[in-house]
Amino acid sequence: MSHVDPSAPLEGGPSKEEERKLKRESRSQLVSFMFMIFITTTAFLTVASDIVPTGFAIPFVLLLAGIQVVMQLYNFMHMNEGSRWINVMIWAGLFVAAMTVAALAVLIGIDKY
Amino acid sequence: MSNSTASSKKSVLWDWLTTVDHKKIGIMYFFGGLFFFTIAGIEAMLMRIQLMFPEMGFLGEQTYNELLTMHGTTMLFLAAMPLFFGFMNFVMPLQIGARDVAFPFINSLGLWLFIFGGIILNISMLAGGAPDAGWTAYAPLSTTSPGNGVDFYVMGLQVAGAGTLMSAINFLVTIVNMRAPGMSMMRMPLFTWTTFVTSMLILFAFPALTIGLLLLMMDRVFGGAFFDTAMGGNVVIYQHIFWIFGHPEVYILILPAFGIFSEIISTFAKKRLFGYSAMVFATMIIGFLGFMVWAHHMFTVGMGPVANAIFAVATMAIAVPTGIKIFNWLLTLWGGRISFTVANLFALAFIPSFVLGGVTGVQLAMSAADYQFHDTYFVVAHFHYVIIGGSVFGIFAGTFYWWPKMFGYRLSESLGKWFFWLFLIGFHLTFFIQHFLGLIGMPRRVASYLDGQGFNEMNFISSMGAFLMAVAFILLVINVLISRKNTDNVQDPWDGRTLEWATTSPVQEYNFAQTPLIRDLDALWYEKMSGNGKMKAAEPLDEIHMPNGSILPIFIALGLSIAAFGVIYSAWFVIGAGLLLTFAMMFIRSIKEDHGYHIPVSEIKKDKGEG
Numbered sequence: 001m002s003h004v005d006p007s008a009p010l011e012g013g014p015s016k017e018e019e020r021k022l023k024r025e026s027r028s029q030l031v032s033f034m035f036m037i038f039i040t041t042t043a044f045l046t047v048a049s050d051i052v053p054t055g056f057a058i059p060f061v062l063l064l065a066g067i068q069v070v071m072q073l074y075n076f077m078h079m080n081e082g083s084r085w086i087n088v089m090i091w092a093g094l095f096v097a098a099m100t101v102a103a104l105a106v107l108i109g110i111d112k113y
Numbered sequence: 114m115s116n117s118t119a120s121s122k123k124s125v126l127w128d129w130l131t132t133v134d135h136k137k138i139g140i141m142y143f144f145g146g147l148f149f150f151t152i153a154g155i156e157a158m159l160m161r162i163q164l165m166f167p168e169m170g171f172l173g174e175q176t177y178n179e180l181l182t183m184h185g186t187t188m189l190f191l192a193a194m195p196l197f198f199g200f201m202n203f204v205m206p207l208q209i210g211a212r213d214v215a216f217p218f219i220n221s222l223g224l225w226l227f228i229f230g231g232i233i234l235n236i237s238m239l240a241g242g243a244p245d246a247g248w249t250a251y252a253p254l255s256t257t258s259p260g261n262g263v264d265f266y267v268m269g270l271q272v273a274g275a276g277t278l279m280s281a282i283n284f285l286v287t288i289v290n291m292r293a294p295g296m297s298m299m300r301m302p303l304f305t306w307t308t309f310v311t312s313m314l315i316l317f318a319f320p321a322l323t324i325g326l327l328l329l330m331m332d333r334v335f336g337g338a339f340f341d342t343a344m345g346g347n348v349v350i351y352q353h354i355f356w357i358f359g360h361p362e363v364y365i366l367i368l369p370a371f372g373i374f375s376e377i378i379s380t381f382a383k384k385r386l387f388g389y390s391a392m393v394f395a396t397m398i399i400g401f402l403g404f405m406v407w408a409h410h411m412f413t414v415g416m417g418p419v420a421n422a423i424f425a426v427a428t429m430a431i432a433v434p435t436g437i438k439i440f441n442w443l444l445t446l447w448g449g450r451i452s453f454t455v456a457n458l459f460a461l462a463f464i465p466s467f468v469l470g471g472v473t474g475v476q477l478a479m480s481a482a483d484y485q486f487h488d489t490y491f492v493v494a495h496f497h498y499v500i501i502g503g504s505v506f507g508i509f510a511g512t513f514y515w516w517p518k519m520f521g522y523r524l525s526e527s528l529g530k531w532f533f534w535l536f537l538i539g540f541h542l543t544f545f546i547q548h549f550l551g552l553i554g555m556p557r558r559v560a561s562y563l564d565g566q567g568f569n570e571m572n573f574i575s576s577m578g579a580f581l582m583a584v585a586f587i588l589l590v591i592n593v594l595i596s597r598k599n600t601d602n603v604q605d606p607w608d609g610r611t612l613e614w615a616t617t618s619p620v621q622e623y624n625f626a627q628t629p630l631i632r633d634l635d636a637l638w639y640e641k642m643s644g645n646g647k648m649k650a651a652e653p654l655d656e657i658h659m660p661n662g663s664i665l666p667i668f669i670a671l672g673l674s675i676a677a678f679g680v681i682y683s684a685w686f687v688i689g690a691g692l693l694l695t696f697a698m699m700f701i702r703s704i705k706e707d708h709g710y711h712i713p714v715s716e717i718k719k720d721k722g723e724g
Contacts, residue, residue, distance in 0.1 A: 085289045093317055096404045100357060103420075108353075108408065112417035 032075040039064050123662075128162070131662035133217035135202045136620055138224050140519060143199030145228055149191035152235065154586060156184040161543075161579040164572050167564040177560035178245040179262065183238070185248030186266065189366065190273055191231040193500070197369040198227075198280055198438035201308045203519055205284065207620065208302045210293025210629045210636075215286035217660045218702070223280035229625045230273025233677055237265035239375035247558060249359065252340030252351040256332045258650035261681055264333055266675035267326045272670070274319050274326070281315035284308055293612075294651040295631035299393070302611045302635070303386060306393050307372030310400040311365050317404065318361035325354040334680055349414055356407035364403035366500060368396060370507025371438060372599050374460045377514050378442050381457035382449025386634060388441040395434035395441075402431045412483040421480035428478035435471060439464060459510035462537050463502060470498030473548065488558070491551025497544045509536070510592070517603040521619040525596045532588040539581025546571045546578075610638035615648045617720075623657045626717050654717065660709040668698045 014022065043061045046052050052060075073079045079086060108111055129137060160180050163172045172180065206214055214220050237243045244266035246255035255263045287438070288309045292301070301309075328351070338344035340351050379386040386392060394488055408416060408424040416424075431621055442464060473495040486492060490553030517523045550571045556564060562568045603618040615637045616624060627650035633639035676691030678684075 083289050085285075089285075089313065089316070092313075092401070096317055096401075099405060100407075103408070104353060106418040107423065108416045112415070113419035 028075065032071055036068060036071060039068055115641070128662070129712045130667060131664045133213075133660050133662050134622060135206050135214045135217065135220060136519075138200070138220055139199045139203030139217060141199075141224055141611070142195045142227070143519070145224075145231065146192050146195030146199060147233075149187050149231055149587075150193075150196065153184050153187035153192055153304055154583065156180045156187070158579060158583055160184065162322070163560065164562075165576040166573070167566075167569055168561050172560065174560040175242075175245065177372050178247075178558075179238070179243035181558055182244045182247055182250075182262075182266070183235075186234065186244070186270070187231075188500075189248065189362070190270060190277075191227070191234065193366050193504050193508070194277065195227055197366075197504075198223075198277075199286060200304075200373065200508075200511050200515065201311075201369065202280075203342075204515060204613055205305050205308045206287060206291070207518075207616060207624060208305045208611050209288060209291060209296050210612050210625060210631060211287060211291035212624050212628070212657065213291075213660065214283050215291055216283045218663060218666065219279050221663070222666040222669055223276040223278075223283065225666045226276025226673065227273050229670040229674040230269045230271070232269075233272060233530045233674055234265055234269030237262055237269070240265070249352075249353070249355055250329065252329065252332070252348045252457045253315040253342075255329060256340050256477075258654055263329070264681040267330045267333070268681055271323065271326050271330075272677055273671050275673070276321075276670070277315060278319045279313040281319070284312040285316065288312075293625075293628050293631055296636070299390065300631055300634045300636070302372075303375035303389070303392055303396075304369070304372035304611075307368045307375075307396055310396050311368045313690070314361045314365050314368070314400050314403060314492075318358045318365070321354055322358035322362075325351065325358065328354070330680065332500060334683055349411075349686050350415065352411050352414060353407070356402075356410045359410065361400075361403045361628055362409040363496075363499075364399060365633075366587055367503045367507075368400065370504045371396065373511040373514070374463055375445075375509045376611065377456050377460045377510050378445050379635075380514075380610055381452050381460070382446050383452075383608075384445055384449040385610075385638075386441070387444035387447075388437070389634060391437055392441050395437045399431060399438075402427065402434070406431065409478055409480070409483075412480040413487045423478040425478050429475055432471065432475055439468060454513070455533055456514035456524055456607075457532065458511045458533045459513070460600040463506040463510070463532070465588060466502030466506065466541070467499060470495060470502050473498065486551065489551035490547045490555045490557055494544045494547035494551060495643075497547070501540050501544070509533075512589075514607065515613075517606045518613055518616075518618050518620065521600060521603055522597050523599040523601075523603060523606055524592050525599065528588060528592045528595075532585050535585035535588065539583075539585055540576045542578025542581060546574050550575070608641075610635040612636055621720055623659060623712060623717070626657075626721055627654055628652050654714060656714050657712045657717065658709055659712060661707055663702075665698050665702050665705075669695050669702075672698060673695075 013019075043064050046057050046060055073090065079090065121133075129141070132138065159172060160177065163169050163177060202214070202220065206212075214637060234244075240261065242260045242262045244250065244255075244258070244262040246258050246263055246266070250263060250266055251393035255266075288301070288305060292298075328337070328339045332340050332346075338346045340346045340348050341349060375386055375392060406428045408420060408423055409428045412421050412424075442460075446461075473491070475481055477492065477495055508532075511530055513524055550568060551557075553567055555566075555568050555572075560574070604616075605614040607614070612631075613620075615629060625648075629636065630651035632644075632649070637648065640646055672691045672693070674691070674697030675694060676688045679687030679689075679691055
């Protein structure tokens with residue numbers, strides 16, 4: 001007994017609208033993928049080359065990482081579909097975690113204020 | 114397709130062990146919580162006997178430490194939370210018009226993990242000493258505590274915590290995905306909203322506890338040095354990790370009670386809840402701010418004045434949304450036709466009691482003043498005021514309110530009033546006096562005190578109040594046992610406003626024969642006022658698909674428990690065997706085809722009395 005999606009239509013191809021949507025999605029997947037590779041390459045080059053000073057390289061690579069995380073979530077992990085609560089909770093969780101880490105690192109870390 | 118297993122063919126015990134029905138799971142959570150509540154209450158009694166007189170020799174110091182640790186841990190993790198989970202499980206799906214929760218199997222797994230975690234924690238008392246480092250288990254006290262007590266604490270909470278996390282995720286998905294047609298988020302009853310926000314808090318807070326316990330386990334069992342300063346570890350970081358979990362935890366304990374009170378007050382004032390959207394918003398703000406204030410538990414640890422000030426101000430900010438809620442309850446009561454049932458008495462007593470606890474909370478939030486209050490009985494008085502005056506009153510109110518729905522009989526109101534008054538007086542007698550005990554300098558978590566320090570009379574009065582609470586609780590148990598003949602008027606005894614009162618009592622396995630159509634906030638009340646008093650159906654009468662029960666959750670939980678014992682006694686073979694059992698059961702769950710079964714239309718019609 002193979003796993004058949006019970007909600008899928010049993011015969012016939014996808015509708016015109018469905019086809020257009022699939023096309024759009026596959027194109028956006030490809031473009032995002034190229035962009036991700038480009039960002040990763042940029043990050044590698046930033047670290048590898050002697051032109052970029054270290055003081056700039058670290059925040060720059062972190063910024064690229066942030067962009068990649070968001071793209072990963074929205075383009076490859078389908079966070080733009082489904083319930084808005086998924087967005088609310090992911091971002092709320094990120095915010096809470098960021099505040100906590102910031103407090104621990106800045107306020108009550110090595111230097112106490 | 115329909116390999117129907119009618120419940121009539123199963124034995125009662127097998128049915129309850131394998132059930133994935135949210136109502137039965139809720140009832141089991143409820144009784145599990147009640148059982149641990151009783152145990153933790155007895156522990157509290159023993160401590161109050163020890164503190165009745167100065168230099169009392171009733172308990173040894175070590176026993177006292179174990180009792181206070183077990184009292185705190187059991188009351189929070191194994192009594193208050195499961196009791197709320199019981200109500201959430203039973204009521205929340207009914208309130209949103211769902212047939213069941215989103216993940217019935219995971220729901221059942223969460224229940225059994227909680228039960229096994231509670232058993233692990235309490236077995237410690239028979240296995241050479243309970244945990245003795247306080248419910249907070251601060252390092253280095255906990256990392257250097259001899260014996261296996263703290264290991265039991267770590268593993269018991271780890272297992273129970275995993276179950277809690279699963280249940281929370283299940284509730285979140287249920288509320289997001291399983292609402293009946295017309296039930297928008299802003300039409301949900303307040304109890305469902307608080308369930309939602311509480312589950313979010315659990316989702317974000319419990320991982321911190323999991324990590325804290327993991328590091329503690331590493332230090333104690335596997336020779337780690339996270340909290341060993343001699344090896345370059347840091348003990349303060351344990352407090353941070355613990356309270357990053359612990360402060361949201363106290364809001365996890367109070368928000369469901371807020372939800373219960375919102376339901377009860379609007380039901381018994383015969384009015385729509387005043388400021389519904391403000392109530393929802395305040396709940397979310399409280400939940401959010403709960404994560405921003407953890408360090409107010411550590412003002413005296415030496416964080417520095419700027420950090421102390423920031424956390425003090427953030428803490429005081431929580432008073433604002435809480436105040437909004439208090440005033441909304443008062444304005445709901447304002448001009449209402451208030452009926453003083455036991456459930457409503459608890460709700461009415463909650464308001465001043467909880468405000469008292471809130472006032473001392475704001476006092477404690479002033480970091481400079483906290484240097485005086487810290488680790489005195491003032492703190493003990495504060496958190497007992499908010500947890501008993503808030504959470505426990507909420508649990509008792511919910512018990513009297515939903516009992517007819519859950520068990521098909523009404524608890525006696527007259528005996529319930531005796532219980533209420535005795536408990537209320539006992540509670541204030543016990544803890545009001547402790548504010549002053551703390552202010553004149555009695556430290557908390559001490560097994561005894563010397564004569565001639567001015568502590569004698571207040572401690573004696575406090576103990577008397579504790580006995581009064583115990584007597585009251587016995588009255589509640591008697592009430593449960595002798596009220597079983599009150600089986601009339603159980604379907605909608607309070608003239609309810611929300612969907613759970615639109616079902617039969619006890620509730621059918623499938624909750625609603627036809628999914629109801631929600632046309633307004635307080636859906637049932639709207640139908641009573643503008644319709645024919647019955648919910649409109651959102652679908653034609655059709656056969657209902659139900660999930661099959663499963664025995665696997667018990668074995669998954671059992672495997673994890675065996676592994677936990679392996680960790681406690683450092684037996685690698687046992688750890689491996691336990692994990693193997695768990696993963697084997699998970700594997701069976703993954704590959705076994707289980708499509709559930711269908712309840713035919715004829716049976717539904719028979720239940721409705723149309724067959």
